[in-house]
Amino acid sequence: MSIDIDIAAPVGGPALPQERRLVTSIPGPRSQEVLDRKAAAVSAGIGHTVPVAAVAAGGGVVVDADGNSLIDLGSGIAVTTVGNAHPAVVAAVQEQAARFTHTCFMISPYEPYVAVAEALNRLTPGDHMKKSALFNSGAEAVENAVKIARIHTKRQAVIAFDHAYHGRTNLTMALTAKAMPYKSGFGPFAGEVYRAPLSYPFHDGLNGADAAARAISVIEKQVGAGNVAAVIIEPIQGEGGFIVPADGFLPAIVEWCRANGVVFIADEVQTGFARTGAMFASELFGIVPDLITTAKGIAGGLPLAAVTGRAEIMDASHTGGLGGTYGGNPIACAAALAAIDAFENDGLIERANAIGDILRSRLEAMQAADPRIGDVRGRGAMSAAEFVDPATGEPDAALTAAVAKACIAEGVIVLTCGTYGNVIRFLPPLSIGDDLLNEGLDVVAAALAAH
Numbered sequence: 134m135s136i137d138i139d140i141a142a143p144v145g146g147p148a149l150p151q152e153r154r155l156v157t158s159i160p161g162p163r164s165q166e167v168l169d170r171k172a173a174a175v176s177a178g179i180g181h182t183v184p185v186a187a188v189a190a191g192g193g194v195v196v197d198a199d200g201n202s203l204i205d206l207g208s209g210i211a212v213t214t215v216g217n218a219h220p221a222v223v224a225a226v227q228e229q230a231a232r233f234t235h236t237c238f239m240i241s242p243y244e245p246y247v248a249v250a251e252a253l254n255r256l257t258p259g260d261h262m263k264k265s266a267l268f269n270s271g272a273e274a275v276e277n278a279v280k281i282a283r284i285h286t287k288r289q290a291v292i293a294f295d296h297a298y299h300g301r302t303n304l305t306m307a308l309t310a311k312a313m314p315y316k317s318g319f320g321p322f323a324g325e326v327y328r329a330p331l332s333y334p335f336h337d338g339l340n341g342a343d344a345a346a347r348a349i350s351v352i353e354k355q356v357g358a359g360n361v362a363a364v365i366i367e368p369i370q371g372e373g374g375f376i377v378p379a380d381g382f383l384p385a386i387v388e389w390c391r392a393n394g395v396v397f398i399a400d401e402v403q404t405g406f407a408r409t410g411a412m413f414a415s416e417l418f419g420i421v422p423d424l425i426t427t428a429k430g431i432a433g434g435l436p437l438a439a440v441t442g443r444a445e446i447m448d449a450s451h452t453g454g455l456g457g458t459y460g461g462n463p464i465a466c467a468a469a470l471a472a473i474d475a476f477e478n479d480g481l482i483e484r485a486n487a488i489g490d491i492l493r494s495r496l497e498a499m500q501a502a503d504p505r506i507g508d509v510r511g512r513g514a515m516s517a518a519e520f521v522d523p524a525t526g527e528p529d530a531a532l533t534a535a536v537a538k539a540c541i542a543e544g545v546i547v548l549t550c551g552t553y554g555n556v557i558r559f560l561p562p563l564s565i566g567d568d569l570l571n572e573g574l575d576v577v578a579a580a581l582a583a584h
């Protein structure tokens with residue numbers, strides 16, 4: 134049983150017409166057919182927010198099975214940063230797939246894995262000696278960063294923050310803050326995970342030093358510095374609401390970690406690879422993490438993740454203590470090498486900043502006209518608006534959901550986030566053009582005005 138797809142432009146990549154085009158309502162009949170089959174065949178636990186069946190994507194659009202062309206302001210949750218079906222990624226995948234698809238790096242190693250490790254060691258913040266290990270998903274990278282920190286420090290406790298998101302596996306559910314939908318009913322969770330208060334300037338009004346002192350006091354009183362293996366934090370929180378900590382917060386936490394022999398892990402799964410207008414968001418705050426986790430944008434859409442950090446920490450495990458059948462799959466590594474080449478040589482950091490300037494000025498103009506936008510924040514192509522009731526300042530999740538739904542119905546993919554579900558986040562591919570980005574934001578503004 135398969136549906137034949139005969140839309141005009143089934144091949145993706147930047148050659149796709151860069152336009153918003155609605156030829157049916159969303160979802161159209163062909164998408165609906167796939168969605169009906171999904172409902173019957175796929176676990177109800179796996180949801181979806183954009184009700185279309187994708188058949189091609191590239192530049193700044195996603196094309197569906199009915200021939201609708203949607204403006205992509207989500208990049209599949211910050212993954213297709215270099216652009217969907219980027220030609221160099223496609224070529225690298227095809228070439229590597231024709232050579233060999235798998236040996237298992239733990240059985241017989243291969244050069245592309247080593248080259249990705251070398252690139253990560255070179256590109257991540259700090260000029261100390263670094264090593265890397267490759268995995269399949271962000272959650273798996275986070276799990277391994279914690280394993281590495283524990284064996285290095287011979288301590289067990291791990292500190293995560295309010296609003297954190299680190300994944301859906303058992304240990305990473307424990308690290309993730311939000312109960313619904315990520316944790317409710319799925320316990321018991323991994324032990325020795327403790328939560329500290331974050332710096333969330335829009336809500337707590339604290340400066341970075343005070344917010345850090347508050348967090349450190351909780352850690353010292355409730356856990357004890359000498360028990361802490363690692364502190365893990367997203368430099369800009371993703372799922373939790375695109376929360377940018379106050380200046381000085383992250384450096385103070387890093388300094389406390391150094392003084393107490395605690396491994397500082399920056400989870401850059403969402404913020405990494407040019408997304409925030411720097412290769413890694415840690416650079417924006419002047420911090421050098423001991424370990425850094427990456428995934429998402431690293432390989433142009435193929436599943437790949439990594440832990441990179443100080444060589445002496447990365448080497449703490451006995452040989453054979455880290456690994457996995459597929460970690461650093463050769464096709465994913467070939468894709469990563471092509472994507473990393475684009476990040477370094479195609480001006481993508483500059484592009485992320487230019488996109489950030491457009492996002493910020495457009496969102497601030499919307500905020501000036503509408504007090505329901507309580508806060509506009511983010512960096513580069515990772516920017517967001519937080520919606521509140523102007524009278525009370527309370528989160529307005531209903532408005533947020535209604536605006537996002539209206540944008541999707543008009544052919545613009547936007548994603549929501551936030552502990553309170555009241556943030557619309559913008560994560561366009563860096564391959565989107567200014568005109569398409571502005572058209573997408575026009576649709577957002579109109580949807581807001583209509584609600």
Ligand code: PLZ
Pocket residue numbers: 210269270271272273275298299300301367371372400401402403404428429
């Ligand atoms: N760390 C900072 O953002 C993944 C999750 C989407 P995986 N974020 C998107 C969802 O609802 O499942 C993420 C992240 C940060 C870790 C992860 C986990 O990465 O590749 O999804 O395992």
